[in-house]
Amino acid sequence: MREILGLHLQWVESAAQEGEKAELQGANLNRAELQGACLRGANLSEATLSGARLQEADLRDALLQRSKLYQANFRNANLDNADLNGASMQNAVLHGATLQGADLAPADLELADLKTSNLSGAQLLEANLRGANFKDAVLIGADLRRAKLKDANLLNADLKGANLQGADLRGANLQSAKLQGANLQSAKLQKADLVQANLSDAKLIKARMQETDLYKVDLENADLRGADLRNAVGFTAKNLEVAIVDKKTKIRD
16 A cells, blocks of 8 residues: 555656556555545545544545545545545544535535534535534535435534525534525424524525524524424514515414
8 A cells, every 4th residue: 555655646746747546446445544645636436444544634636436434534634626426424533624625415424523624615415414513614605405414513613605405404503603695495494503693694485493493593684485483492573673584484373
């Protein structure tokens, strides 16, 4: 493996004029020690890297489609523009990792740790993110349409301009989340915690918000037409005065 990494580093540094690109498609790299490794642009599609240690590794533009990454450690790794389409990443550690523009649709990141990670512009269409930890993560402009975020922790996450249309956020922790201009049309937000969240200019048309905690939430210019807020708690008529509502907005039974 050391020789492969050495040749690949030459390939990267010489702009493909020297060395050799790492072609590791389908390779078994279970529990591999790859901390700080340069795997930029490497082909790791369908590879098995469960439990691998990839802290601070450079995986920009890497191909990781359908790879098995259970409990892999990507702490502070760079996965910008990496292709992780269909990857299995349950319980993976991505604390502080950067995945800007990465393709994670529809990857499985159930119970993954993504604290302080940067997923700006990432593709997470229909991704499984149940119970994942996105505390203080940046997801500006991320595509999370129909993503499964039930019971996820999005405390203080930055989701400005993110597309969460049809996403399942039931029971999610969105305290102090920044959702300005986000698209939450038809999203499931039942029993979610939105205390002190900023939903100004957000699109919440037909969102399901029964029993949602809306204490001190900012709804200025939020579009709540057709939204269901029955049994939601913590909000007042004053909150709705600055929001956009219609006859189909459900406030009481």
